[in-house]
Structures are given as structure tokens and as C-alpha cells.
Amino acid sequence: MTAAVRAEGLVKTYGSTRALDGVDLEIPTGTVLGLLGPNGAGKTTAVRILTTLLRPDAGRAWVAGHDVLADPDAVRRAIGLSGQYAAVDEQLTGFENLYLVGRLYGKNKTDARARATELINRFRLDDAAGRPAKTYSGGMRRRLDLAGALVAEPAVVLLDEPTTGLDPRGRLDTWAVIGELVADGATVLLTTQYLEEADQLADTILVIDHGRVIASGTADQLKTEVGGERLEIVVGEPAELPLTARVLADVGAGEPSVDEQHRRVRVLVDAGTKSLIEALRRLDGEGVAVLDVSLHRPTLDDVFLSLTGHAAEEE
Amino acid sequence: MTVLTQGIRDGGIIAWRNLLNARRNIDWLFAAVVQPIMFVLLFAYVFGGALGGGEYREFLIAGIFVQTIAFNSAFTVIGLCNDLQKGIIDRFRSLPMSRLAVLLGRTTSDLVVSSLALLIMSLCGLLVGWRIRGSLLDAVLAYLLLLLFGFAMSWIGALIGLSAPSVEVAQSAGLMWLFPLSFISSAFVGAGTMPGPLKTIAEWNPFTAVIQSVRDLFGNEAPPGMAPPEGWPADNAVLYALVSSLVILAVFVPWSVAKYRRVASK
Ligand SMILES: Nc1ncnc2c1ncn2[C@@H]1O[C@H](COP(=O)(O)OP(=O)(O)OP(=O)(O)O)[C@@H](O)[C@H]1O
Ligand SMILES: [Mg+2]
Numbered sequence: 350m351t352a353a354v355r356a357e358g359l360v361k362t363y364g365s366t367r368a369l370d371g372v373d374l375e376i377p378t379g380t381v382l383g384l385l386g387p388n389g390a391g392k393t394t395a396v397r398i399l400t401t402l403l404r405p406d407a408g409r410a411w412v413a414g415h416d417v418l419a420d421p422d423a424v425r426r427a428i429g430l431s432g433q434y435a436a437v438d439e440q441l442t443g444f445e446n447l448y449l450v451g452r453l454y455g456k457n458k459t460d461a462r463a464r465a466t467e468l469i470n471r472f473r474l475d476d477a478a479g480r481p482a483k484t485y486s487g488g489m490r491r492r493l494d495l496a497g498a499l500v501a502e503p504a505v506v507l508l509d510e511p512t513t514g515l516d517p518r519g520r521l522d523t524w525a526v527i528g529e530l531v532a533d534g535a536t537v538l539l540t541t542q543y544l545e546e547a548d549q550l551a552d553t554i555l556v557i558d559h560g561r562v563i564a565s566g567t568a569d570q571l572k573t574e575v576g577g578e579r580l581e582i583v584v585g586e587p588a589e590l591p592l593t594a595r596v597l598a599d600v601g602a603g604e605p606s607v608d609e610q611h612r613r614v615r616v617l618v619d620a621g622t623k624s625l626i627e628a629l630r631r632l633d634g635e636g637v638a639v640l641d642v643s644l645h646r647p648t649l650d651d652v653f654l655s656l657t658g659h660a661a662e663e664e
Numbered sequence: 665m666t667v668l669t670q671g672i673r674d675g676g677i678i679a680w681r682n683l684l685n686a687r688r689n690i691d692w693l694f695a696a697v698v699q700p701i702m703f704v705l706l707f708a709y710v711f712g713g714a715l716g717g718g719e720y721r722e723f724l725i726a727g728i729f730v731q732t733i734a735f736n737s738a739f740t741v742i743g744l745c746n747d748l749q750k751g752i753i754d755r756f757r758s759l760p761m762s763r764l765a766v767l768l769g770r771t772t773s774d775l776v777v778s779s780l781a782l783l784i785m786s787l788c789g790l791l792v793g794w795r796i797r798g799s800l801l802d803a804v805l806a807y808l809l810l811l812l813f814g815f816a817m818s819w820i821g822a823l824i825g826l827s828a829p830s831v832e833v834a835q836s837a838g839l840m841w842l843f844p845l846s847f848i849s850s851a852f853v854g855a856g857t858m859p860g861p862l863k864t865i866a867e868w869n870p871f872t873a874v875i876q877s878v879r880d881l882f883g884n885e886a887p888p889g890m891a892p893p894e895g896w897p898a899d900n901a902v903l904y905a906l907v908s909s910l911v912i913l914a915v916f917v918p919w920s921v922a923k924y925r926r927v928a929s930k
Contacts, residue, residue: 400758425760432758436751440685452677453761481688497755 352411353378353505353536354399359408361394361560368394369405370560376536376553381527383551384540385653391560392540393433396509399538400430413505429498433509433540435490436497439483443474443493446482447500454501468496473522488519495523499530506530508539512546524550544650556656563656575647575655577602580625581615582632583641590614593637600628606654618644671764678756678769682743683776696739700732700781704788711852718793719887725794726878727851729785730871733814734842736778737821741838743770744825748927767920771818778814782807797883806881809905813874816909819916826923850875856891867895870908876901 354376361369369391376382384392397403399412401421410417413427437446444465451461469478472492477485482493491514498506511527512520527550530537541547547554548568556564556571564571580601584593590607593614597605601616601624608615618624625644632639686692707728708721747753747766756766796803821838828834848866849855855866866872872893879885880901886892897904 402754402757422760425758428758430755430758432751432754434751436755438681438685438752439750440688441681445681445684449677449681450755450759453674453756453759453765455760 351377354382354410354412354538356395356399356410357408359395359398359410360406361391361398361403362406367560369398369408371408372557372560372562374555374562376538378536379531379534380552381531381537381539381550383547383554384538384557385542385544385547385554386540386557387542387653387657389559390557392557393509394560395557396430396432396507396538396540400428400507401425426501427504429501429503429506431495431498431506431508431511433513435487435494437482437485437490437493440481442479442481443485443489444469444478446493447496450497450500456501464500468499471526472496487514488516491515492519492522495526499526502533503535505536505538508537510540510542512541512543520546544648544653548648556653558657564652571652572647575652577617577619577647578621579615579645579647579651580618580628581613581641581643581645582628582639583611583613585612585638585640587612589637592635593632596631596635596637597628600624600631612640667762667764671762671768674761674765675768675772678765679773679776682770682773686773686777692739696736696777696781697784700785701788703728703732704785704792707852708789708792719885720890721792722794722884723879723886723890724852725785725789726875726882726884727849728789729782729810729878730813730849730875731842731846731851732781732785733778733810734817734846734871735839736774736781736814737817737842738835738838739774739777740770740818740821741825741828741834742831743774744822745828745831745834748826749831753924753927763925764921767819767822767917767924771815771822774818774821775811775815778811782810794884798881802881802883805902806878809874809877809881809902809909812909813870813905816912816916819913819920822920823916823923826920826927845869845871850893854886854890855893867893868897870905870912873897873901873905873908877905 352375354374356372356374359369359372360367372391372395374382384395386392394403398405399410399417401417401424404418412424415423415427417424438449441449447465447468448461451464452458456464469475472495474489474493474496477489482490485493495508495511498508512523515523527537527539539550552567553565554568554571555562564574566574580597582593582597584590587609590609590612594605594607597614597616600618602619603617605614605616621644625642629639629642686696704725707724711720711724753766824837825834828837848862849869849871850866851871855863855872858866876893876898892898
């Protein structure tokens with residue numbers, strides 16, 4: 350089997366909530382799958398099923414060739430998990446936390462110690478290694494938790510929102526770590542709400558919403574699917590927004606979306622720079638003060654918007 | 665590795681982690697060390713003073729031992745509930761470790777705590793005039809029986825800890841069930857003077873049997889005028905205490921482990 354992770358028809362319901370509503374996925378060995386979706390989409394539920402923490406109501410899944418339902422122990426030996434909320438022991442030091450995980454993976458004392466030291470260095474926790482984790486900042490905890498997932502050099506690594514709560518440097522570090530993992534041959538599933546992150550890291554992106562896969566493919570494929578370019582105009586006065594929206598509705602190829610907070614109007618356009626010039630000429634004629642104007646290829650935000658009818662960060 | 669040896673190895677690692685945790689937690693240290701001292705002194709002088717002086721004080725000690733050991737099961741309840749709420753159990757459950765280990769590790773570390781509490785209480789007891797009047801072997805048996813009973817109580821605590829929806833609930837639920845059990849027993853009064861149904865409950869309450877066994881083994885007699893418990897459990901106190909502890913274990917070990925498997929796989 351070439352897929353390191355495979356799932357078929359995963360369903361999980363909580364009362365009337367269908368957290369997962371028939372999800373299929375497949376991650377070829379050595380690649381990164383980005384599971385992208387807004388709050389409540391079902392990302393964590395999917396991760397918990399694949400890591401044997403949760404039994405699905407229906408469907409089957411295999412991780413590293415082992416059935417998660419029939420042979421959970423074999424799955425656990427092959428995976429490393431960093432959950433959505435850092436699960437570190439507050440009273441233990443950073444070093445002790447990693448040592449503990451190493452021992453529980455079956456390592457002897459010497460190996461567990463060596464591996465903990467190695468990871469402490471790699472995650473820039475040297476200065477804090479001897480302090481209880483309760484004194485760590487949120488970002489440091491997050492890094493410690495991620496380090497915990499890598500203790501046993503697992504073949505399949507599952508990371509639930511690994512960069513949430515990290516500062517830009519922490520985020521870049523984490524991205525670099527994921528890059529190294531893949532370079533070393535690991536398979537990675539990561540969930541994220543950051544479209545930019547999926548774009549950066551993932552070979553394949555699976556967009557889920559309300560427990561269903563609504564799109565999948567590479568970032569480029571998804572962008573092409575949505576098509577066209579986006580024209581974005583920022584005006585000086587909120588009062589000018591309706592007029593601007595009307596003009597862009599004329600010029601553009603779709604319904605403009607208005608962001609009142611940023612006094613911004615966006616629309617899909619067919620004719621690129623021609624549309625841009627046309628829009629500016631007409632807004633100028635109407636006496637609208639344009640502060641900023643841009644034309645860009647669709648981002649995953651746009652993909653999301655066009656697929657679900659709502660922006661990823663909303664809801 | 666067989667299931668059992670892996671369970672013991674991993675359980676040992678978890679127990680090490682729990683004890684390390686405990687040592688660094690001031691609240692916990694207070695509860696584990698100061699509370700036993702307080703119990704012995706408070707009960708010995710407040711109750712002992714009011715109800716019959718030195719003899720009653722010696723009689724009380726076994727009751728205080730058993731109550732404290734049983735109340736230590738609240739550590740199991742709170743510890744497990746905490747680990748559950750903080751997602752630590754999720755982390756453990758994603759590791760290729762024994763399913764028994766987290767519970768066995770917790771009950772074992774709490775057994776260590778109970779041993780410490782017993783040591784502290786014995787020293788305090790000696791200070792207030794309590795003595796071991798029986799043989800050394802009997803005294804060792806008494807301590808072993810106390811620890812076995814504490815271990816059994818811990819496993820009931822494990823089930824409560826895994827079932828509690830929050831740490832606050834765990835905190836009160838972990839103690840609540842112990843109050844009737846420890847008071848409707850011969851811990852502080854002679855069960856013989858209780859009214860009808862309470863008397864029967866007290867006589868068959870495993871607490872009473874453990875307390876009675878410990879008193880017998882330490883050679884601590886009831887003060888004159890105190891009606892000791894009667895009936896088969898009282899006449900066969902050690903046997904009944906042993907059997908009830910083992911029955912509790914036989915029921916609650918598998919039940920807690922089953923709960924552990926399910927709890928995080930909601
Ligand atoms: N234990 C539970 N009990 C009841 N409902 C639950 C439970 N766990 C998840 N849900 C529901 O299932 C749905 C999916 O939740 P899930 O945690 O998988 O979302 P998510 O994509 O990880 O969201 P987020 O980005 O907020 O982490 C949500 O509607 C959530 O409320
Ligand atoms: Mg989530």
C-alpha cells in the first residue's frame with residue numbers, strides 16, 4: 350500500500366451534530382496533507398479517529414498499513430500526535446515531559462534521555478529545559494507538545510493546528526520542522542485554519558466544512574477551480590462603499606463582497622488590468638476617493654468563500 | 665512483553681511521574697502531610713478529650729488511620745480527572761502503552777502517599793499515647809491490610825475520577841461517598857450502640873471490619889462501656905476485611921479499565 354493514511358466514509362455524530370459526515374481521505378507516503386476548515390468543521394474529530402482516540406460511528410481507516418479499529422496498538426506505535434491543545438504536564442520540566450513520552454514509547458532510560466535532549470535543542474527550549482512547563486509561554490508549550498509528537502521518530506505525524514498561538518518566528522520554525530520531517534520520509538497530516546499555511550506546507554489540501562469534504566487538490570488546482578483574478582478596492586469613507594460596490598458589480602464578473610470594517614470591496618474579474626483601469630476610471634468619475642487598489646490571483650480565502658459561501662474565519 | 669509486564673513497567677513510569685508531580689505541588693503536599701497530622705491531633709484531643717481520655721484516644725487511632733487512608737482515594741479521583749481535563753490522558757492514549765498503566769500508576773503513586781500518611785499518623789499517634797501492644801508480625805499485618813484497603817478504595821476513586829465531568833465535581837464527589845461509609849462504622853464510636861438498621865450497616869461495612877482488624881492486630885482495646893461491633897464480620901474481622909478489599913478490587917479494576925478505554929473514545 351502506498352498510502353500512509355487512508356480513510357473511507359468516516360462518520361461521527363454527537364447528538365444531532367454530524368461532526369464528520371462521510372469523509373474519505375488518502376495521504377501518499379512522504380507527503381503532507383493539509384486539512385483545512387473553519388471552527389467546527391470536523392478537523393479535530395478526524396484527527397482523533399486517525400489517532401485511535403475516538404471510534405467512528407461508521408467508516409474505516411488505516412494508518413501506516415494498520416486498521417485503526419482492529420489494530421490500534423500497531424497504529425499507536427507508528428504515529429506521533431500533537432493535539433489541538435498542548436497536552437504537557439505542567440509540574441514536569443520540559444525535559445522530563447519528553448523523557449516521560451520517550452519511556453512510554455518503550456525506550457530505555459539512556460535512549461529516552463538522549464532523545465529528549467536532542468528535541469529540546471531542536472525546538473530551542475534549552476534555556477527552559479529545567480523549568481516546570483507551567484512557567485512556559487503558550488508558544489513554548491506548543492513547541493514542547495510538538496516535540497512530544499516526534500519523540501519516537503514516527504512514520505506518520507498528525508498535527509492538529511500546530512501553529513495556532515505561535516508568534517511569526519515560532520510559526521516559521523514549525524514550518525521548517527515539518528519540512529524536515531517530510532525530507533526524512535515522514536507522512537504528515539496537519540490541520541489548520543490558516544489558508545496561507547496549507548498553501549505553504551501541504552502537497553494536497555482537503556477543504557472540509559460541516560463534516561464534509563468540499564474540495565481537494567493542490568493549492569494551484571483549487572485556485573484554478575475558482576478561476577479569475579480578484580480586484581480589491583479600499584475607499585476612504587464608509588459612505589462610499591455602496592456606490593463602489595455598484596460600480597464593481599458592473600465591471601466585475603460576480604457579486605462583489607463588502608468588508609465594512611476595512612472599507613474594502615472585492616470582486617472577481619475576467620479581464621485583469623483592463624477591468625482594473627475601467628473600475629478606477631468610473632470611480633474617479635463618481636468622485637470616490639480610492640485609497641488602495643490591488644489585483645491578485647485567488648487565495649485560498651477566495652477558494653473557501655466561493656466553495657462555502659462564507660469566509661473561513663467567519664461563523 | 666506480556667500485557668501484564670508491560671502494564672507494570674508503564675504503570676511504574678506513570679507512578680514516577682505522579683510522584684514527581686506531587687512533590688512540586690504545594691497544595692497537594694499540604695493535603696498529604698499536614699492533613700493526617702491534623703486529623704490525629706484534632707480527633708484525639710477534641711473527641712478523645714470529650715469522650716474518655718487516654719483509652720478512647722488509643723481506640724480512635726485505628727479509626728483515624730482507616731478514614732485517612734480511605735480519604736486519600738480522593739487524590740486518585742482528582743489526579744485522574746485533572747489529567748483527563750488537561751488532555752494528558754489523550755496524549756497517553758495515543759502512545760503505544762498499556763491501557764492499564766495510567767490507572768495502575770495513579771493508584772500505585774497514591775499507595776505511596778498513603779504509606780507516607782500512615783508513617784506520619786503513626787508517629788503522631790505515638791506522641792498522643794497510642795501504642796502497638798500486639799506482636800510485630802501482627803503490626804506488619806495491620807499496616808499491610810490498611811494499604812490493601814487503601815489501594816482498593818483508590819480503584820473506586822479511579823472510576824469516579826474518570827466519570828466526573830469536571831475537576832470541581834471530582835473534588836466533592838471524591839469525598840462525598842466516603843462520609844457515610846466512614847461515619848456509619850466503628851471508626852469513632854462503638855457500632856454496637858447505633859440504632860437498628862444503622863447498626864447492621866455498620867457491622868457489615870468493610871470500614872468497620874478493617875478498623876476492627878487493625879485494633880485487634882495492634883492490641884488496642886475498646887474503652888470500658890463502648891459496645892464493640894458484633895456478628896460474623898466482627899468475629900472474622902481480618903478475613904472479612906481481606907475478602908471485601910479483594911472483592912472491591914475484582915469489581916473496580918476491570919470496571920475502571922473499561923471506563924478508561926471508553927472515556928477518551930467518546
Ligand atoms: N465531545 C463532543 N460532544 C459534542 N459535540 C462535539 C464533541 N466534539 C466535537 N463536537 C462537535 O463536532 C463538530 C466538529 O468538531 P471538531 O472539534 O472536529 O471541529 P474542528 O474542525 O476541530 O474545529 P476547531 O477549528 O474549532 O478546532 C463541532 O460542531 C463540535 O461542536
Ligand atoms: Mg479542532
